[in-house]
Amino acid sequence: MRAQAIYTVLKRAEELRSELISLTSNLIKFRTVSPPSNTLECAEFISSYLEKSGLEAKIYSKEEEKANVYVRVTGEPGRKIIWLGHLDVVPEGRREEWAYDPYGGAVVGDRIYGRGASDMKGSCAAAIIAAKILSEMGAESKATVDFWFTCDEEAGSTNGTKWLLKAGLLHGDACLVGDFLSRDPIKSPYIDVGCRGYLRLRLKVTGRVAHASMSFYGDNAIDKLIAAIRVVKDAEDYSLKVPEGIKEAVESSIEYFLSQGGLSEKQKNAIRRAHYYPTVSLTMINGGVKINVVPDYAEASFDIRILPGSSPEDLLKHIKGMIDESGISGVNVDVIDSESGYCESWNSEFAMSLRRAIRVVTGVEPRPKIILATSDAAPVKKVLEIPCLAFGAGIEGLAHAPNEYVTIDGLLVATKVYSILPLIYR
Numbered sequence: 261m262r263a264q265a266i267y268t269v270l271k272r273a274e275e276l277r278s279e280l281i282s283l284t285s286n287l288i289k290f291r292t293v294s295p296p297s298n299t300l301e302c303a304e305f306i307s308s309y310l311e312k313s314g315l316e317a318k319i320y321s322k323e324e325e326k327a328n329v330y331v332r333v334t335g336e337p338g339r340k341i342i343w344l345g346h347l348d349v350v351p352e353g354r355r356e357e358w359a360y361d362p363y364g365g366a367v368v369g370d371r372i373y374g375r376g377a378s379d380m381k382g383s384c385a386a387a388i389i390a391a392k393i394l395s396e397m398g399a400e401s402k403a404t405v406d407f408w409f410t411c412d413e414e415a416g417s418t419n420g421t422k423w424l425l426k427a428g429l430l431h432g433d434a435c436l437v438g439d440f441l442s443r444d445p446i447k448s449p450y451i452d453v454g455c456r457g458y459l460r461l462r463l464k465v466t467g468r469v470a471h472a473s474m475s476f477y478g479d480n481a482i483d484k485l486i487a488a489i490r491v492v493k494d495a496e497d498y499s500l501k502v503p504e505g506i507k508e509a510v511e512s513s514i515e516y517f518l519s520q521g522g523l524s525e526k527q528k529n530a531i532r533r534a535h536y537y538p539t540v541s542l543t544m545i546n547g548g549v550k551i552n553v554v555p556d557y558a559e560a561s562f563d564i565r566i567l568p569g570s571s572p573e574d575l576l577k578h579i580k581g582m583i584d585e586s587g588i589s590g591v592n593v594d595v596i597d598s599e600s601g602y603c604e605s606w607n608s609e610f611a612m613s614l615r616r617a618i619r620v621v622t623g624v625e626p627r628p629k630i631i632l633a634t635s636d637a638a639p640v641k642k643v644l645e646i647p648c649l650a651f652g653a654g655i656e657g658l659a660h661a662p663n664e665y666v667t668i669d670g671l672l673v674a675t676k677v678y679s680i681l682p683l684i685y686r
């Protein structure tokens with residue numbers, strides 16, 4: 261029975277290939293750039309597209325133009341999967357670097373070009389087609405899936421996923437995130453099983469103003485800031501404890517990153533280190549008012565990332581301790597934002613189901629990886645505490661870059677996986 265359902269889904273996805281191509285191309289044509297993240301027209305387009313397939317989509321927004329669109333495909337009573345993706349894109353950057361119109365959705369050979377093709381309108385189109393395929397199946401052959409297409413993920417998700425969570429609109433037993441990048445979802449498929457956490461800090465250093473010609477009367481805040489920056493940078497040597505349960509994913513992630521070509525030895529070492537130590541990026545620096553004035557104020561901002569399982573609070577305590585020990589006076593450490601990462605078990609029932617779906621479609625056993633950045637899976641994980649995994653058609657290195665594209669074969673794989681998962685996990 262299940263084998264029959266899987267066969268039906270695979271066959272139907274092939275039949276809908278040209279519809280998948282035109283749908284992806286059409287989604288790219290909406291300029292849903294964040295900010296301002298106006299996704300309303302795109303959401304209305306998706307809603308009417310789904311209605312033609314007999315599905316009733318709904319639009320939810322905190323601010324009218326920042327629209328989130330949702331459709332439920334009902335299955336048998338039991339488990340419900342959330343499929344989560346975003347419709348907004350980052351700006352196209354320098355137009356002259358693009359070979360095709362970034363909002364044209366050009367289909368060239370096996371590729372569809374445009375801003376958002378990989379990140380992540382392609383995978384949204386795959387999910388829309390999957391919703392259509394699943395709606396054609398009997399309710400008893402599948403789990404219920406809530407498909408969510410959100411706004412402003414590229415701008416912090418305050419009107420998108422985070423608001424939907426706050427409003428209690430997002431709920432389910434497991435979440436499949438379509439926001440996903442890999443080098444080849446067909447020949448060497450991966451699943452994102454987690455993401456790193458982060459700690460964003462601002463050092464605020466105060467001193468005493470003086471005439472630059474008599475600097476000995478002052479207390480130079482920039483000099484002190486430079487010394488304090490060195491102390492924070494030393495947190496890159498703070499060894500993180502890697503929990504036993506995530507070691508396989510960590511090693512597999514390193515392997516994934518190292519398998520790309522063109523890396524220098526220095527970069528390879530940095531990639532290995534990024535999985536066992538924090539990465540500390542000094543991202544902004546500010547201070548001084550005039551060339552002949554000893555400054556009494558300076559500040560610097562850091563974006564620090566840490567592995568799942570390590571606590572941002574512990575690292576903060578360590579950094580504050582190091583600053584105190586350094587004896588540099590007038591230094592304040594402000595926490596701008598912090599979040600723990602997470603990592604799913606590779607052998608959970610949800611992971612096993614997704615692994616099987618990918619194996620059925622590609623013939624290859626997928627591997628786990630942990631994303632170095634964060635995605636909307638993090639707030640979902642935090643609020644709903646359900647398993648969150650990511651898989652999709654996005655191609656690594658193309659997101660946010662000129663000449664972004666997605667491959668048609670990759671889209672087809674995503675469509676099939678999204679359609680098969682609810683047949684297995686139910």
Ligand SMILES: [Zn+2]
Binds near residue numbers: 346439440
């Ligand atoms: Zn994205």
